[in-house]
Amino acid sequence: MSWSTDPVVITVAPTGAEVTREQNPHLPITPEEIADEVGRSAEEGASVVHIHARSEDGRPTTDPDVLRRIAGLIRERCDVVIGMSTGAQVGMRHEERIRVLDAEPEIASLNCGSLNFGDEIFDNDPALIGALAKRMQADGIRPELETYDLGMLATVGRLVDQGLLGEPPLYNFVMGVRGGIRATPENLLAMLHNRPRPGHWTVTGIGRDQLPLTTLACAMGGHMRVGFEDNVYYRKGQLATSNAELVARARRLAEELGRPVATPDQARRILGVTGG
Numbered sequence: 368m369s370w371s372t373d374p375v376v377i378t379v380a381p382t383g384a385e386v387t388r389e390q391n392p393h394l395p396i397t398p399e400e401i402a403d404e405v406g407r408s409a410e411e412g413a414s415v416v417h418i419h420a421r422s423e424d425g426r427p428t429t430d431p432d433v434l435r436r437i438a439g440l441i442r443e444r445c446d447v448v449i450g451m452s453t454g455a456q457v458g459m460r461h462e463e464r465i466r467v468l469d470a471e472p473e474i475a476s477l478n479c480g481s482l483n484f485g486d487e488i489f490d491n492d493p494a495l496i497g498a499l500a501k502r503m504q505a506d507g508i509r510p511e512l513e514t515y516d517l518g519m520l521a522t523v524g525r526l527v528d529q530g531l532l533g534e535p536p537l538y539n540f541v542m543g544v545r546g547g548i549r550a551t552p553e554n555l556l557a558m559l560h561n562r563p564r565p566g567h568w569t570v571t572g573i574g575r576d577q578l579p580l581t582t583l584a585c586a587m588g589g590h591m592r593v594g595f596e597d598n599v600y601y602r603k604g605q606l607a608t609s610n611a612e613l614v615a616r617a618r619r620l621a622e623e624l625g626r627p628v629a630t631p632d633q634a635r636r637i638l639g640v641t642g643g
């Protein structure tokens with residue numbers, strides 16, 4: 368491994384499923400708010416969006432019509448890679464999660480194992496993982512492999528062996544979830560070394576882990592995810608005023624480290640996105 372000067376892909380995850388306006392009053396919830404926030408984030412350097420939809424009452428929804436509306440409004444503002452969450456919300460029925468793919472994103476998250484998620488259980492049983500992987504393959508949707516611990520990388524290896532994933536795999540190491548692997552430099556190296564195949568990788572750090580983990584990943588050749596889904600603070604004790612503010616900081620850090628930010632079309636090439 369050597370220090371990278373290649374373009375870095377910044378993903379913005381503006382909403383998530385579990386974050387509330389009580390935690391940050393600037394959380395975008397309606398399709399218009401999400402699209403505006405993504406448009407501003409794209410101006411600051413985001414080239415991918417990871418979408419979670421909410422219904423009018425603010426509760427998470429996987430209604431494909433709502434997801435399509437969000438994607439359409441984003442398209443009116445910018446050309447970011449449209450990614451959607453099939454993780455949705457802890458406790459959602461599997462059918463509700465699979466129907467996200469009806470909204471035809473370019474990429475979609477594929478959570479590669481179950482884990483305790485804070486005080487709850489995030490259920491990703493093998494049948495669901497297989498069903499999502501098959502459907503993504505059939506529809507030409509690029510799976511982004513969300514891995515929360517080392518064992519899930521072994522699952523990725525089995526999926527590759529079964530021919531269910533496009534090669535090279537596209538990894539998203541999610542670190543710092545209470546119940547998953549801790550976000551430490553040693554653990555990031557362990558995740559990298561346990562990839563069953565080489566492939567581009569993004570890091571998602573939760574809460575105060577977001578800033579140091581994305582910075583470390585950037586220096587090491589990885590890609591960066593920021594946004595309220597994972598972290599609502601700009602710094603300790605100071606809420607971020609927008610997702611775009613977090614994206615702008617990621618861009619400044621990347622450029623200081625000698626990595627230009629990828630345009631959306633560069634991101635498509637880097638991440639191996641072909642469908643959508």
Ligand code: KMH
Pocket residue numbers: 383384385452453454455456457476477478484489513
């Ligand atoms: N909301 C979390 C339970 C994903 O987007 O695929 C899971 C999550 C992962 O957000």
Ligand code: ZN
Pocket residue numbers: 380383384417419452454455476596
């Ligand atoms: Zn998500």
